[in-house]
Amino acid sequence: MVFAMLLLLFLGASGAGISSDTLNKGGNITDGETLLSAGGSFTLGFFSPSTTVPTKRYLGIWFTASGTGAVLWVANRDTPLNSSSGVLVMSSRVGLRLLDGSGQTAWSSNTTGASASWAAQLLESGNLVVREQSSNASLWQSFDHPSNTLLPGMRFGRNLKTGLEWSLTSWRSKDDPATGDYRRVMDTRGLPDIFTWQGSAKNYRAGPWNGRWFSGITEIASYSGMFSVQVFVSPDEIFYVVTAMPGAPFSRLVLNDDGSVQRLAWDPATQIWNVWLRSPRDFCDNYAECGTFGLCNSATASTQFCRCIDGFSPASPSQWSMRETSGGCRRHTPLDCSKGTTTDGFMVLGGVKLPDTDNALVDMSATLAQCRARCLANCSCVAYAPADIRGGGGGSGCVMWMDDIVDVRYVDRGQDLYVRLAKSEFAARKKRGVVKILAPVVASVLALMVTAMYLVWICKLRDYTNTTLLQGPSRNNGSGKKVMIGLESTSNELGDEEDLELPFLSFRDVVSATNNFSDGNMLGRGGFGKVYKGMLPNNREVAIKRLGKGSRQGAEEFRNEVVLIAKLQHRNLVRLLGYCIQGDERLLIYEYLPNKSLDCFIFVLLYVCTNRSCK
Template identity: 55%
Template sequence: MAALGAGWPRQQDKDTSHVAVLNLLALIFATLLLLLRRSSGAGAGAGISLDTLNSGGNITDGETLLSAGGSFTLGFFSPSTTVPTKRYLGIWFTASGTDAVLWVANRDTPLNTTSGVLVMSNRVGLRLLDGSGQTAWSSNTTGASASSVAQLLESGNLVVREQSSSSSRSAAFQWQSFDHPSNTLLAGMRFGKNLKTGLEWSLTSWRAKDDPATGDYRRVMDKRGLPDIVTWQGSAKYRAGPWNGRWFSGVPEMDSQYKLFYIQMVDGPDEVTYVLNTTAGTPFTRIVLDEVGKVQVLLWIPSSRVWKEFPWLPRDACDDYASCATGKRGRVAKILVPVMAAVLVLTAAGLYLVWICKLRAKRRNKDNLRKAILGYSTAPYELGDENVELPFVSFGDIAAATNNFSEENMLGQGGFGKVYKGMLGQNIEVAVKRLGQSLGQGVEKFRNEVVLIAKLQHRNLMLQDSRLTIIHRDLKTSNILLDADMSPKISDFGMARIFGGNQHEANTNRVVGT
């Protein structure tokens, strides 16, 4: 008994110690709960609720705004693990965390410390201040007042509106992040341009995967012709093609694969835009222009908590302008080969045309030079295409035969020129009639004489044995020449008209002869 009695106080002391510990834990829990309530009360007094920042309220690095349904979060983040001191204010998809940042406020002006603070001002709306109180970013909200609030909507849109307004229409917002997209397009966002205000809704890529600064690629609306979506990197890289009501012409697989969202096109006098809308019950979907200019369509799979990517443009490097295709036969070659072939054909045709023109000009100059040397038009140029069966003699040969038309070789002179005797070659005796420049015999009369001379059978122009009969008019003694054998030669005659052998006379209106 003594032993049992001696052990009882020690057991009682042990139980008392346990009670004291439990009481201490309860006191600590109550203190923490009180502090949490006070902190919440202080936050409410400062203008912070779950999704809304009231005028004068602020959030610091480490605090966030959460949309009503919890889908989106607004807060500070660092995309780079190597440079964690660079802090940005952005919106991300809550379930995926900062791996799915949708919008960045200060993408080109990062904060260098974690002392940044977002303030809701009654003058300019939202202001992002660094540790020294300098403004790193501002919404520059027109019409902001003491009753203005900032709210993160369940659509992922950060808006500034009047506190009394509960409308979700864009017209009721004083400012909204959907009007200033970064690299991501969400359901309900516009893509295009307001023709009235000049506001443009476009996407700009990040500089790198861990750097949200403005990158090299821009995806904009091309309003020349049918509205088209084009990605630029200094010059156009690729385009989706115009919208035909079911898909973009450059992405025909949209009709069968893209049941996740649909496109609403607005083409009016005030704006030309595409509006992205998701179908009911569709998991969260976003369209991203990544840092290498690729457009990604990403669907969140809640069960596996991963992003599923759907094909878009460019599917591969060959969707870029002037890039390769399969089999190492680039689109450059596909374009340049026919272009170069056409250029070569046109060049060859042009050179041939130039050669023909030069040849004709050379011939024309040669003919003109020959005419200038001859001093008058010889038979080949004045008889046209008539086949007169008459050999042509150059002026040089005629001049040599007549001793350059010397007076000693002159046989006589008629009404239209002089007749000279000459010797062609060694044994061909000729008589040459040289027309005077001031005389009135024309080309047509000269042609008639040459044709008749060619067709007359007798070279001495005798009527006997001639195939043709000639009317002789004004036949004078001076026109009859006699050779050494006293055979008559006619130096000039009037050729008015040719008539047949069974005719005795003919009428003519042409005055000819001497």
């Protein structure tokens, strides 16, 4: 009771220690109160990320416009308060101090060098800073202790002198800010590189810094108008920092609880976070997916993502056939490195993310030619590349890989990697290159030949079809002369008419052309049968006369009509195009007259002249 009364008295007397963005000595913030940065962009206060367990309370900083849905930093992420009785106080001994309901310290800034003039201020950058008011010197800042979010202006890397590491750790889950399974850190061995670790295993790698971007995240180039990405290297510290340009949207980089990384940008118009970047972006971003000397290509999903670099083959073909490629590849031919001389050479592997540089030597002062010579002189050197690609040309600086290379993939705007191979491999590559050149040429020629043969076949087939449907088959009558099939007279006395040939159509084609002699296709009816409109397979319209089975026109009359019309050729007479005989069926195929026949017009003219005066 005594402690509670003292705490209430302390809280009641502390109001004078709070301003909108600053917590002065003797001031405090209780659950429900907040600090607001000068421009209103950021808020410091208490929150519960879980709606199912609202009693767990945390002290954090969030982006004001989106509320606690975008918490950027959490003070007591592993020591939540179990009630809303927590209070943040400004202590002259340890700086900021978070107390629970019983007065126990749940978290503190642990600022050294006690002072009565300390004050905490929430800046418009989202950084919470403890300062010495008299000198304005910064003693502690939240930017030095990130949670799962990296903001513009925050350092990401390592202080080599003090051992302080600026890194990210994921939340345990979306509603639990406790330390999760994933860490995102900068590897300062070799060239600066960024890794995501899951426990003790590497999960993802951004690729070494090449002076312009991390070689596996070439999307950084698209931010040039809004953000500046820089890597600083000195004997004391190595880090990278993102600086927002004037007018750039507010953005944050988040390490999610599943190990993925997203760069999110706030759209004030729609009040949503747009995803600008996500990694890993695909299968090939999984660390060392193809093993040593393996090469991953996300565009070859139809075959296999992984293949071995030229000059290498799978170390375990049976495992690769089962899509287990982490065992990597081995050389076809050992390197030549005896007595200080070598016949080895280098193959250029273009457009890739450079390998992990854990086992690499770096010399930023060397030229690319010097890099090549040094690699050849070192029996352990298996590949080299320029360390800095700024300034055009082939780049500058030298990074050399020893013994093996791992985690190589194709990327857009990737770099050149020079891989060391035995001399005999170049002859083999030359042969394979000739095959690669000739194969498409031969394939093209074969394709053209097949196409030509197909066209010839089509033409012949069309000629055959036309001959069958428009000229009709004929057979020999034994005397060497061709006659119309089915039109021979019983006496076989054909005379000159023996040489007459007309197209013959199958009854099936006639049925198809007339829609099975439908009434909708019937043009008229005469004494000897009906006339139908038809459409031949070559899209030619015809009129088909079907002799009635009970008509007075027999075989002789049918033959006479065919002979007579076939021999009479005049522009004002309808042309006979063919015929068909199928059992009792006899059909004649005429030219179709879309404007009807001449007798219709003559009849109309006679009718008019009879009833009116004609001139």
